[in-house]
Amino acid sequence: MRALLVDHNVASGLRLGETAEPLPGPNQALIRVAATSLNFGEITHAVSQAPDGAVLGWDAAGVVERAAADGSGPAAGTQVLTLGDTGGWAEFRAVDTGQLGVAPAGSDPGALSTLPVTATTALRALRKFGSLNGKRVLITGSTGGVGQYAVQLAHLGGAHVIASTSNPAAQGNRLRSLGADEVISGPEHVSTSLDGVVDCVGGPQLAQAFDKLASHGTLVAVGDVTMQPVEFPPGAFLGNNGRHGRSIVTFHLADGPLPGEDLTWLAERLAAKDFMPHISWRGDWDQADEAVAAVLDRNLRGKAVLDIS
Known part of the structure; x- marks a missing residue:
């Protein structure tokens, strides 16, 4: 599969390349990622500390490609948003079912991808x-x-x-x-x-x-x-x-229950237009260098979203 790989030899620290598709555990769903949003912390600290070839990414939204083997979580074809330590910057992501939320059908994956961390x-x-x-x-x-x-x-x-x-x-x-x-x-x-x-x-x-x-x-x-x-x-x-x-x-986001229920609630409120997403930059993931530069400049008044083509 294609993914944004850590590469400390390029200016942004990331390059599009090929890597192995993740193998989900029994309680993990395999997600076909449609969009991801970038966070300042992962662009700076996480990328700098990761080895070359690593696939990072905290926020990702897409569709369940294969449901979890243990029967937990949504069925294949369900639109979801996910939160994790790694794996969001790739065509496929394996994620614990407690770390994904179900989104109303037809939701914009780019908007959904801004929700998990922020x-x-x-x-x-x-x-x-x-x-x-x-x-x-x-x-x-x-x-x-x-x-x-x-x-x-x-x-x-x-x-x-x-x-x-x-x-x-x-x-x-x-x-x-x-x-x-x-x-x-x-x-x-x-x-x-x-x-x-x-x-x-x-x-x-x-x-x-x-x-x-x-x-x-x-x-x-x-x-x-x-x-x-x-x-x-x-x-x-x-x-x-x-x-x-x-x-x-x-405060630490990981200190507390798994975020699945919160992610579902947020996706439902977003679909109901109870609040609005804030996307300041959006483009295809082959423009990742431009997106990273925009995040690092600290001039964005919202999130940078990459669509996974």
């Missing part, structure tokens, strides 16, 4: 706050992959959504169309206390956002794009003056 991360981060109805929730890095889904899902849950972005003038209308009630340029501009924060930025913004939490508020640290130290002022963790019970929670 939308599932946003969904599970927001669950840390319990019921969202009426809560004031700040999303930092709101124009990124996770951030845009977090804005939409928080709005869907009934939260008052505050979206933080470096350029409100340019991004404000877009974020309001996704469900943001307020658009600001940083946590320091939050006017009243918060019930929850999904922090996709890290660095100084994390400390600023934590300072805005109401009592029993929670900050979920999802990402760190700044790679800068986080410095808290003296007294930041005192519980006086209505600041008791606040918490910072670290």
Whole structure:
């Protein structure tokens, strides 16, 4: 089968080539991949650490080519979206049935491929706050992959959504169309206390956002794009003056139940147009070099999607 293979001798670190088709285990379905989306972490850390010839890829959507031998999971011909550590950048992917979601027939595989990492991360981060109805929730890095889904899902849950972005003038209308009630340029501009924060930025913004939490508020640290130290002022963790019970929670997508049910729910909500996918770049996978460069430039306001021809 064809696949995007790790090749450290080319600029992007990836090249189209031939490799063996995966052999599914008893609890794995064989998926014919139609589209995959790229994530910054896999393009940087995963590719740099993998050996030449490896097939990576976390997100992939397609159709079940062969159902799992143990009878779990959907039948052949079912449209699905999948999440895994490897194997998404190939014509075929073997995936545990607990790591795939069933999509409504006729769904756009490119749109589905944006959901597994970013939308599932946003969904599970927001669950840390319990019921969202009426809560004031700040999303930092709101124009990124996770951030845009977090804005939409928080709005869907009934939260008052505050979206933080470096350029409100340019991004404000877009974020309001996704469900943001307020658009600001940083946590320091939050006017009243918060019930929850999904922090996709890290660095100084994390400390600023934590300072805005109401009592029993929670900050979920999802990402760190700044790679800068986080410095808290003296007294930041005192519980006086209505600041008791606040918490910072670290986050990892693999820490929790298998994502199959979440993936199915997200695919159904996408089909119902309860929220919109965010695709900033799309092309055939023979344009992978261009897609990788776009991701690494950090100028995309959404995901890069490769169609598997």
